[in-house]
Amino acid sequence: MALPFLEVSNLKKGFGGLMATNNVSFNVARDEIIGLIGPNGAGKTTLLRLITGILKPDSGNIKFRGKDITRMKVWDIVNLGIAGTFQNMRPFRRLPIIANVMVSCLSPRALKTGEWVKRIEAKALDALEFAGISDMALEKASTLSQGDLKRLEVARAIATDPELLLLDEPFGGLSPAETDLMAKSIKRLHKGGRFGRLHSEGPAMIIIEHKLQALMKIVDRVIVLNYGEVVAQCSPEEVVKHPAVIECYLGKGEI
Amino acid sequence: MSLLRYHLRKLFMIFKNEVLVLPSRIVVCIFFILLLIWPLIFEDPYAMRIVILASIFAIFAASWDLLSGFTGQINFGHALFFGVGAYGAAILNRQTGMPPWGSIPLGALIAVLAGLIVGIPCLRLRGTYLALTTLAFPIILASLIMTAPEYTGGEMGMSGLARLAMSRTANYYIVVVTMLVLVTVMWKITDSRMGIIFHAIREDELAVKAAGINTTMYKLIAFSLSGFFAGISGGLYAHFMRIAGPSTLEVSMSFQVVIWCVFGGMVTIWGPVGAVFILFPLLEFLRMWPEWRELMFALIVLIILLYMPGGLLPWVRNKIETECPRCKIRNVAFRSSCRVCAAEMK
Ligand SMILES: Nc1ncnc2c1ncn2[C@@H]1O[C@H](COP(=O)(O)OP(=O)(O)O)[C@@H](O)[C@H]1O
Ligand SMILES: [Mg+2]
Numbered sequence: 001m002a003l004p005f006l007e008v009s010n011l012k013k014g015f016g017g018l019m020a021t022n023n024v025s026f027n028v029a030r031d032e033i034i035g036l037i038g039p040n041g042a043g044k045t046t047l048l049r050l051i052t053g054i055l056k057p058d059s060g061n062i063k064f065r066g067k068d069i070t071r072m073k074v075w076d077i078v079n080l081g082i083a084g085t086f087q088n089m090r091p092f093r094r095l096p097i098i099a100n101v102m103v104s105c106l107s108p109r110a111l112k113t114g115e116w117v118k119r120i121e122a123k124a125l126d127a128l129e130f131a132g133i134s135d136m137a138l139e140k141a142s143t144l145s146q147g148d149l150k151r152l153e154v155a156r157a158i159a160t161d162p163e164l165l166l167l168d169e170p171f172g173g174l175s176p177a178e179t180d181l182m183a184k185s186i187k188r189l190h191k192g193g194r195f196g197r198l199h200s201e202g203p204a205m206i207i208i209e210h211k212l213q214a215l216m217k218i219v220d221r222v223i224v225l226n227y228g229e230v231v232a233q234c235s236p237e238e239v240v241k242h243p244a245v246i247e248c249y250l251g252k253g254e255i
Numbered sequence: 256m257s258l259l260r261y262h263l264r265k266l267f268m269i270f271k272n273e274v275l276v277l278p279s280r281i282v283v284c285i286f287f288i289l290l291l292i293w294p295l296i297f298e299d300p301y302a303m304r305i306v307i308l309a310s311i312f313a314i315f316a317a318s319w320d321l322l323s324g325f326t327g328q329i330n331f332g333h334a335l336f337f338g339v340g341a342y343g344a345a346i347l348n349r350q351t352g353m354p355p356w357g358s359i360p361l362g363a364l365i366a367v368l369a370g371l372i373v374g375i376p377c378l379r380l381r382g383t384y385l386a387l388t389t390l391a392f393p394i395i396l397a398s399l400i401m402t403a404p405e406y407t408g409g410e411m412g413m414s415g416l417a418r419l420a421m422s423r424t425a426n427y428y429i430v431v432v433t434m435l436v437l438v439t440v441m442w443k444i445t446d447s448r449m450g451i452i453f454h455a456i457r458e459d460e461l462a463v464k465a466a467g468i469n470t471t472m473y474k475l476i477a478f479s480l481s482g483f484f485a486g487i488s489g490g491l492y493a494h495f496m497r498i499a500g501p502s503t504l505e506v507s508m509s510f511q512v513v514i515w516c517v518f519g520g521m522v523t524i525w526g527p528v529g530a531v532f533i534l535f536p537l538l539e540f541l542r543m544w545p546e547w548r549e550l551m552f553a554l555i556v557l558i559i560l561l562y563m564p565g566g567l568l569p570w571v572r573n574k575i576e577t578e579c580p581r582c583k584i585r586n587v588a589f590r591s592s593c594r595v596c597a598a599e600m601k
Contacts, residue, residue, distance in 0.1 A: 073469075074464040078464075086465070104467065
């Protein structure tokens with residue numbers, strides 16, 4: 001009996017009177033890509049921030065490979081292999097883009113798993129190339145467009161060599177063509193071909209995204225949140241027909 | 256013989272290709288050489304004393320930049336490290352008869368301890384709160400020192416410390432060479448991998464944590480390193496002046512270092528060092544008009560800060576050098592194409 005890869009149980013987090021995450025439980029398998037959807041304010045970002053340890057839950061717990069990570073420090077969680085991106089991007093604005101990524105490459109985990117690349121600059125460039133912004137490596141991060149900042153977020157996250165990657169709206173600010181490219185890169189990363197440790201499987205993922213069409217092409221399973229609660233867990237094919245999904249989107253009058 | 260020639264040639268090539276290409280590097284080179292040959296040219300003891308004191312304060316200023324400029328942990332009580340270094344060296348020297356080459360580094364290690372004692376409670380504080388809290392520490396230490404005059408000399412301080420060296424020239428070389436080495440080391444630290452993390456912590460600490468970096472550890476490292484270098488400067492000061500007194504812990508001492516760094520250009524290491532070597536002699540020069548001295552000094556600093564918000568030295572540097580738009584290598588301002596990638600400079 002193998003331990004579940006990621007096990008979230010009865011997670012609760014309130015802000016004042018508002019329950020942003022209410023009794024959320026779900027599992028993620030090692031080889032899955034999960035789509036996390038729901039209307040604005042449903043608590044998706046909060047849930048990811050609870051998993052990365054940036055927020056601490058009021059109750060409930062999170063286990064990663066059987067280890068309880070609920071109260072661990074953010075950096076310890078990253079070094080166990082969970083990396084996430086910020087929805088509202090947080091680049092180091094006055095540093096060159098490559099230095100932004102080198103910070104991730106200097107984490108103990110990246111230094112340990114990245115031995116095949118001796119120079120961290122090379123590894124950082126590799127991550128930037130994956131995200132499609134390697135040609136701007138020497139520019140200051142403050143010069144980037146919104147879409148490129150998104151890509152920088154992705155590059156910084158994958159540079160820590162995660163086993164579980166949490167992406168908060170990775171297609172935000174990207175054009176349809178760019179979205180397509182990013183979706184393909186993500187899929188390829190998941191298969192483990194291009195980036196990360198050679199000859200190994202890519203990271204499992206949880207992806208928050210509003211661009212449902214692009215998202216449904218790459219995910220294995222969808223979790224739908226509304227008012228901080230899981231209202232549905234289904235396959236990407238079922239999601240458009242699922243009554244609970246239709247209700248929570250149409251109920252708020254938006255898709 | 257041919258081996259020697261080979262190495263000399265190599266050295267010359269490095270000099271020609273790496274140093275002579277940029278005015279800022281030439282200036283640094285001249286600065287180093289000038290300081291090293293100064294006593295051979297000028298024998299004036301007063302001028303020598305000014306250079307010695309400027310060197311001591313240059314270490315102090317650079318150490319503030321390392322902590323507050325790079326990691327953004329604004330410290331308004333930097334005199335604490337200076338004072339601990341000075342008193343540490345003084346007590347070791349007076350109580351155990353330890354010579355300066357032992358008491359100064361050990362005093363600096365005590366300053367590291369002070370850095371940790373200050374750093375740990377300050378880990379939770381940010382920005383203004385951190386700055387105001389740190390302001391209090393040297394004041395607290397100064398009052399502690401007053402309560403134990405039998406060990407610390409109280410109001411009078413501890414005088415009669417051992418000289419750094421017997422001759423004035425030897426004093427000069429000890430201080431100046433120490434300064435050049437330590438400043439280079441600090442600059443190297445900021446230019447290393449650790450430097451990137453320091454920069455990033457200043458920009459956005461949470462994002463650094465999310466990159467898997469133990470920011471608590473790095474902030475404590477920054478406090479300790481800064482405390483060490485400031486402690487050395489305090490120890491040098493005590494042994495050079497042959498007295499460690501409560502003035503080393505004064506608030507004005509803490510603010511002076513901030514003025515030097517902001518004036519010279521923060522987050523550079525060389526900016527504060529340059530600033531000390533400009534402002535310290537300037538303040539001496541202004542002694543010619545004693546009643547106007549403070550006012551003129553304040554005006555000069557104010558004007559520079561108004562017109563050059565990034566500091567004087569980066570401003571000058573940006574006038575004489577430009578960055579290649581493609582490869583970001585710096586070039587002399589008058590070049591029309593980049594010296595490395597040949598891209599057009601505009
Ligand atoms: N730091 C915070 N303080 C107070 N309320 C918050 C905070 N973060 C999120 N919220 C609230 O929690 C709810 C869920 O937010 P969020 O997780 O960002 O939703 P989503 O990402 O699904 O749009 C929202 O109502 C939001 O206003
Ligand atoms: Mg969100």
